[in-house]
Amino acid sequence: MIKSNIGKLIGLIVGFLILCLLIWASVVLGLTKVTTQMVIDSFNQFDGSNEHIIIHDTRIPRALIAAAVGASLAIAGTIMQGLTNNPLASPSLFGINAGASFFVVLGISFFGVTSLYSFTWLAFLGAFASSIIVYILGSMGREGLTPIKITLSGAAMAALFSSLTQGMLTLNERALDQVLFWLAGSVQGRSMDILIAVLPYILIGWLSALIIGKQMNVLTMGEDVAKGLGQKTIVVKLLGAIIVVFLAGSSVAVAGPIGFIGIVIPHISRWIVGKDYRWVIPYSGLLGATLLLMADIGARYLIMPAEVPVGVMTAFIGVPFFIYIARRGINE
Template sequence: MLLKNSALRWIGLLTSVLLLLFFMCASVVFGYTETTLRTAIDAFSNYNGSNEHIIIQTVRLPRALIAAAVGASLAIAGTLMQTLTKNPLASPGIFGINAGAGFVVVAAVTLFSVSSLQAFSGLAFLGAAIAAISVYAIGSVGREGLTPMKLTLAGAAIAAMFSSFTQGLLVVDEAALEQVLFWLAGSVSGRKLETLLTVLPYLGIGWIASVVIAGKMNILSMGEDVAKGLGLKTGLVKISVGVIVILLAGGAVSVAGPIGFVGIVIPHITRSIIGIDHRWVIPLSGILGAILLVAADISARYVLMPSEVPVGVMTAIIGTPFFIYIARKGFNAR
């Protein structure tokens, strides 16, 4: 049901926040090592150094926080990209961000024998930024300037190029495949809180900037000509959106690896709940994206217990049917 009334929207937003807190608590409590809510509370209020308390503080809490931050960032990035490109299937992958990040990490492993997960994060952020900047540069060539169609095609070309390079490197050096395979599948498992703290300033700037630019996104969604007629500097807005996407998607990929479908699925669900006003769509997309990834991470622990499925696989299982549904229905991204 579409929430049009402002009071109902606030209720929906607050309900989503409470739901996110519930799933984050569940993420801290549930897993291979059995713990209870009481144990989780004691781990912070009455720490005794037990195995359960160590797991909760050093493994599960960072994992829940990382999943929430990454899910929120990918969902907001997807929302901005769908509006910018007017493509209902747009997501961070359309900028080649995932492919660029993956290529730089694989190149570092195969050519320079890099093996540190912390190094993977920095390299992935660099690769994501390079890919996004390349897409914007290519998409801006020509008299028409930056158009949604050119941006989409440039993104697809860059993604294909980096993916091909990555596959080529992995074929040449099979040992590198073992080191980066779990990262390439997308996962929040084994990530330390320090990894998130490294990119949190970039994510924070992206979250704030996306809310600030929400009003301009409403105008841009009316169409290029209308937006210019209303005095909107569309070129500046598009560049701003590109920078925000680099910060959000690049930071998310650097922490958790390439995780797909969150940026495609969540914007459509959000619009079906709260309408097309980006002042509401952007914050709710962030919250719902965090819920989706935290819930997917919890599910990933139980599918093949005691082993774990990378959360990127779980989001693919969830998102693929929705992706097909959107493609068949031909929804109009706003």
């Protein structure tokens, strides 16, 4: 664990440099051979060649989308784990991704929605609805909100929304063709337009998460202690929930439901810098972007010339880690 603030700052700088290296690797690596010089020439001397078109229309948007989605999911998971005091909390496990996906598929199947902006708002609506339902179910009973109850509520809602989504796709072949690969979680074939459409919400989510880091530290001491120190805990929780909806909703709108990043990365961040959310949140963003970029690069080579959806790759990485955390006990 890095204890000094100087060491943590140096770690952030090193992490950012590694992230830049992976973005470069994502642009040059793949089925079509691309060199660094080709990338430079595509900006300075664009000639309309196949390689230059692939760089501009496919590789660069894909790399930036993977970085943005990975960072967003990791930060959303970090905020959720802090708000619920639950080490298993994440947008995928708590049904937020599944709810956002359900609303998108609902819009495609019954309302003929095709625009990027409509996808974004449907994903936000689904993320918000599932968050509210899970919170209400997890708060029922004499003991109120507990880690085990909200985990079970989230798992139940994730299963429900996933079942409803699959049922709609079974009845609507056109919608199935449109969203089957998207539902597996993928950044392949995404255009820069869809990233630009959700970028304002992502940036608001990132900045807001950094701002509430200090308040998250107080909240994790316990709600009674936080109230005793004068914190308006309901305001912090509400802001945290809005951040999660913005980040998870944007991510699902762009790349579909990609799981496990929101579970794995916050634990790695806390292992590196401790429990101070002023550092955990930026570290989670960098590490989340790094993990998804690495997974996406690996997905290109696993069964080349075909590709594995990146959501499958993150599942391979995340499932063993999830089992490890679950075995330690969510009440630890």
